[in-house]
Amino acid sequence: MSLTPDQFRKGAMGGLVPSPSPFLTPRPERRRADSRGPDWFSNRQDRDKEVNVQVLLRCRPLSEDEQKMNASRVISCNELKREVTVSQNVANKQVDRVFTFDKVFGPKAQQRTIYDQAIAPIVNEVLDGFNCTVFAYGQTGTGKTYTMEGGMRNKGGDLPAEAGVIPRAVRQIFDTLEAQNADYSMKVTFLELYNEEITDLLAPEESSRYAEDRQRKPISLMEDGKGCVIVRGLEEEAVYSANEIYTLLERGAAKRRTADTLLNKRSSRSHSVFSITVHIKESAVGDEELIKCGKLNLVDLAGSENISRSGAREGRAREAGEINKSLLTLGRVISALVEHSAHIPYRDSKLTRLLRDSLGGKTKTCIIATISPSAHSLEETLSTLDYAYRAKNIKNRPEANQKMSKAVLLKDLYLEIERMKEDVRAARDKNGVYIPHERFVQEEAEKKARMEKIEQLENDLNLSEKQSNKYHELYLTEQEQRLDLESVLKDFKVNLEKTRTELLDLQENHRAAILTLKEKEFIISKLLCSENSLIERAKELRSDLQHASEDINSLFAKLDDKDKMEAENRSIVLTFGSRLDQRLKDLHKTILGSVSQQHQQLRCMEEHAHSFLASKCDATKALESRIKNMTETYASGVITMKELANKIQRSTSSDLKEMSFAFSSQIEAIEQFLVTAVLEAKKVIEDLQSSLNEQKELLVFSARQQEEGLHRNLISAQEISNATFHFLTDINNQASKFMTVLEEMEAKKSQQLTNFENRFKEEAVREEKQAIEKIAAILATLTSNRSAMVSEASGCMKDMDIQDNRTLQQQMSMMQQVSADVGKEMCKYIEKVESHFVKDTFSAAESRGIMEDGLQECSKIVNVSRQQWENAKTYINELNKSSLAEIKSTVRENIKRNHTVHEELLSTLSSTGAEVGARTEICI
Numbered sequence: 001m002s003l004t005p006d007q008f009r010k011g012a013m014g015g016l017v018p019s020p021s022p023f024l025t026p027r028p029e030r031r032r033a034d035s036r037g038p039d040w041f042s043n044r045q046d047r048d049k050e051v052n053v054q055v056l057l058r059c060r061p062l063s064e065d066e067q068k069m070n071a072s073r074v075i076s077c078n079e080l081k082r083e084v085t086v087s088q089n090v091a092n093k094q095v096d097r098v099f100t101f102d103k104v105f106g107p108k109a110q111q112r113t114i115y116d117q118a119i120a121p122i123v124n125e126v127l128d129g130f131n132c133t134v135f136a137y138g139q140t141g142t143g144k145t146y147t148m149e150g151g152m153r154n155k156g157g158d159l160p161a162e163a164g165v166i167p168r169a170v171r172q173i174f175d176t177l178e179a180q181n182a183d184y185s186m187k188v189t190f191l192e193l194y195n196e197e198i199t200d201l202l203a204p205e206e207s208s209r210y211a212e213d214r215q216r217k218p219i220s221l222m223e224d225g226k227g228c229v230i231v232r233g234l235e236e237e238a239v240y241s242a243n244e245i246y247t248l249l250e251r252g253a254a255k256r257r258t259a260d261t262l263l264n265k266r267s268s269r270s271h272s273v274f275s276i277t278v279h280i281k282e283s284a285v286g287d288e289e290l291i292k293c294g295k296l297n298l299v300d301l302a303g304s305e306n307i308s309r310s311g312a313r314e315g316r317a318r319e320a321g322e323i324n325k326s327l328l329t330l331g332r333v334i335s336a337l338v339e340h341s342a343h344i345p346y347r348d349s350k351l352t353r354l355l356r357d358s359l360g361g362k363t364k365t366c367i368i369a370t371i372s373p374s375a376h377s378l379e380e381t382l383s384t385l386d387y388a389y390r391a392k393n394i395k396n397r398p399e400a401n402q403k404m405s406k407a408v409l410l411k412d413l414y415l416e417i418e419r420m421k422e423d424v425r426a427a428r429d430k431n432g433v434y435i436p437h438e439r440f441v442q443e444e445a446e447k448k449a450r451m452e453k454i455e456q457l458e459n460d461l462n463l464s465e466k467q468s469n470k471y472h473e474l475y476l477t478e479q480e481q482r483l484d485l486e487s488v489l490k491d492f493k494v495n496l497e498k499t500r501t502e503l504l505d506l507q508e509n510h511r512a513a514i515l516t517l518k519e520k521e522f523i524i525s526k527l528l529c530s531e532n533s534l535i536e537r538a539k540e541l542r543s544d545l546q547h548a549s550e551d552i553n554s555l556f557a558k559l560d561d562k563d564k565m566e567a568e569n570r571s572i573v574l575t576f577g578s579r580l581d582q583r584l585k586d587l588h589k590t591i592l593g594s595v596s597q598q599h600q601q602l603r604c605m606e607e608h609a610h611s612f613l614a615s616k617c618d619a620t621k622a623l624e625s626r627i628k629n630m631t632e633t634y635a636s637g638v639i640t641m642k643e644l645a646n647k648i649q650r651s652t653s654s655d656l657k658e659m660s661f662a663f664s665s666q667i668e669a670i671e672q673f674l675v676t677a678v679l680e681a682k683k684v685i686e687d688l689q690s691s692l693n694e695q696k697e698l699l700v701f702s703a704r705q706q707e708e709g710l711h712r713n714l715i716s717a718q719e720i721s722n723a724t725f726h727f728l729t730d731i732n733n734q735a736s737k738f739m740t741v742l743e744e745m746e747a748k749k750s751q752q753l754t755n756f757e758n759r760f761k762e763e764a765v766r767e768e769k770q771a772i773e774k775i776a777a778i779l780a781t782l783t784s785n786r787s788a789m790v791s792e793a794s795g796c797m798k799d800m801d802i803q804d805n806r807t808l809q810q811q812m813s814m815m816q817q818v819s820a821d822v823g824k825e826m827c828k829y830i831e832k833v834e835s836h837f838v839k840d841t842f843s844a845a846e847s848r849g850i851m852e853d854g855l856q857e858c859s860k861i862v863n864v865s866r867q868q869w870e871n872a873k874t875y876i877n878e879l880n881k882s883s884l885a886e887i888k889s890t891v892r893e894n895i896k897r898n899h900t901v902h903e904e905l906l907s908t909l910s911s912t913g914a915e916v917g918a919r920t921e922i923c924i
Ligand SMILES: Nc1ncnc2c1ncn2[C@@H]1O[C@H](COP(=O)(O)OP(=O)(O)OP(=O)(O)O)[C@@H](O)[C@H]1O
Pocket: 059, 060, 061, 063, 107, 138, 139, 140, 141, 142, 143, 144, 145, 146, 147, 264, 266, 267, 268, 269, 301, 302, 303, 304, 370
């Protein structure tokens, strides 16, 4: 007998659990008792086989929006290597994370390729009597619905290129069964899980009665006590062709709750489970005909999403929260399965209850993880990849459903048909809810028994409730303990992780230590060489030190040069002093010369004045002698005249008396004039003498002053030369001190160097010995000691250098100070000399001015005296002229008078008259 689709009717129960019969859902225990087929042994064998959940990864192309936003790609897929690489930018560094999956499909992968490569084998397993689940997991908008559903069908009934897993699986099942010409039946269920509520997507909507029924009897999940979950109240739609399934799918898909989010214009807000159950009659083995049953669950999960990024608000946010909650539970279930936890939290959400058999159960499971290549979704992509990567480690133990014998199946069916027929008959006869008497009695008895059972059950229930309360409390305490234990476990895990990392560190350290040991061994081998090289280095250092000492010598040489320079400077100072002395001497000489010159000049002047005075005296004497001669002549003339007068006295006594009176008055006037002239001349000479004396005194005074100035200059020059001498001796002392310091330094340095060398050698020998005993430890100490020693020695040397530098600087600054002091003293001395010189020059100029004034005074006096002499001369001349004129007039008058007298006395006075005339002419 073959089973045709006509023999199926809609069932009242469905779910993801194996539901082997479309006619009567047989209780598993009943089946086990009655229908254990020949595959049982093989199933036992299957049970022991553990199969990992297969995980595929699909990366969709960049969406239009992402392309518009110029989103960069961070995902690259290597389908051959089955690798997905995520390129991240961490701290400006590109970090690549690589994930490996069972299969990887890049953005260019076609729906058909994915199906053929990954899903078709699973569908074949279903047709072999296995329960299989394919579910799509991923961030919202990454192509879960596209992968699972895609396009359903073309107008002609063909599958379009974008047809997803569900339509292709349906087509494959039908095509395979038809190709095998198999007897089969097929039924489908389509449910939606939204906010933890299950909705039947295939339930007809038009009937209000059904709607009410649905309201009255909400679809619930039930455990069958064997770990399987039954979805109670779910419509099982028998299908006979692929197109029928497509129609149902379209109807169901249209009912699914979708919404427009920022990430997907038609985002599925619920999880959907589409199940196909196939019963296939197997070719008879002996007399018995067997039916095998396979079930394919196709799950399209709602998108895991970042609520803020998807733009979910209020209701949508709650919705997203619920979605994420159920996905979180799914994640926890996966983690628990991977970690082989004792407790798997299936019961925490309806999604995990529904998928219970697919995760860690007897179902063959395939997860399709979908991701976006865009950098904007990087965080969610990484989470999906982690999630999927973990899911790879879930192990299922797929078991083929037990085949039912046709006889058992038929018996069940007949009984069911009979029951139904009776129902129909009773309904037709009594026009109400009537049932046959036997059945009524039977049912009453059953009812009574049931009531009793119910009572008993109620009692049991009460007891159980009490017990359950107890157990609940216990459970709660257990939970608490579990939580505590979990936290402890977490701590342990953390500790374990720490210990692991420490272990890793230790291993790393161990490895490093081995490496270092090797390195150290190598170093030891090298150490000898390095010691030699160190000795070489020491030698080099020594040579360096020698160089340094040479440098110091050159420094000394420089110091010698400096000394020489100082000596030169000293000699220069000395020559300068001597020159200064010379100059001062020259100055002194010049001043002395000028003084002597002045003296000479004065002497000349004196001589001139003397000679002038002498000549004047001579002239005066000559004048006096002339006057005397004249006087004598006059006296002789007077005598002659007296004689004449005596002779002519008688005749000219009155005239003669007048003449003698005039002459005597003239003589008196001349005498008086001469007396005054002599007095004046004497006065002038006295004045000249006094002025000359004054000049002399002045010259003596100025000479004395100049002498004093020069003496002072001499003393200060001596002081300066003394100071310079002291300064140079100071410098000499400083230099000798400095030389002794340098010698000491050199001695110290050489001492230190030898000490260091000795210590170094000793240390090297000692360490070499120790190094052989304790290589690793000593190496460390050796290195530190050496570095410390070297740093100490270098520090010492540096300190010494610093000290030396400081002393040098001090010496230099002292020398600079001394030279600055000397320079100041020199400046002072030069200022002093300059001031003295200026003073001397001023005093010399002053004395010269005084002398010039004196000389001018002298010349004035001489001029005055010359004037006086001129005056005297003119006065004498005038006097002479007047006296001559008077005398002439007197003479003429006398001649006139005497003419008469002459005539009278002509004869008498002819001889005397000639004489008087001659003498008068001589006098004139
Ligand atoms: N591989 C692909 N090739 C071409 N288009 C794709 C692909 N994957 C997804 N898409 C497109 O991306 C959009 C979103 O895809 P889909 O609705 O399947 O995402 P989803 O993961 O189901 O999202 P949600 O979780 O919000 O329901 C759709 O327009 C779909 O056509």
